[in-house]
Each structure stands twice: as C-alpha cells, then as structure tokens.
Amino acid sequence: MTAVPLKSPRLARLQSSGATVFLHPCSVCGKPAGFGIGVKLRKDKLGVWYCGRHRPAGKEE
Numbered sequence: 001m002t003a004v005p006l007k008s009p010r011l012a013r014l015q016s017s018g019a020t021v022f023l024h025p026c027s028v029c030g031k032p033a034g035f036g037i038g039v040k041l042r043k044d045k046l047g048v049w050y051c052g053r054h055r056p057a058g059k060e061e
C-alpha cells in the first residue's frame with residue numbers, strides 16, 4: 001500500500017471542467033479541510049490543514 005502524506009496539499013484536475021483545484025485534506029481525518037496553519041505559499045510552506053472538527057484551538061498564525 002502506498003503511503004499518502006496527508007499533511008501535503010494536493011492538486012487535482014476536475015474532469016468535468018478541466019480546472020485545477022487545490023486539495024488540502026485534514027491531517028487528522030483526511031476530509032476536506034478549511035483551516036490551514038502555518039501556510040506561507042510565497043515561501044513554499046504549505047502548512048498543515050484541518051477540518052472544522054479537528055482544528056486546534058488557539059494555534060492560528
């Protein structure tokens with residue numbers, strides 16, 4: 001079984017529209033995450049993402 005790094009966001013292409021989307025699954029459960037911590041895209045830091053349920057309290061930057 002291939003290990004998938006859950007802490008890394010992934011790019012995926014939607015077959016219906018051809019658009020590239022930015023997927024960032026929750027690092028705990030793997031569901032679509034809306035909260036990114038430590039994200040600095042200009043420095044290639046993709047951060048760690050969490051869904052609303054697993055979002056750590058008080059650790060936002």
Ligand SMILES: [Zn+2]
Pocket residue numbers: 026027028029030031050051052053054
């Ligand atoms: Zn989660």
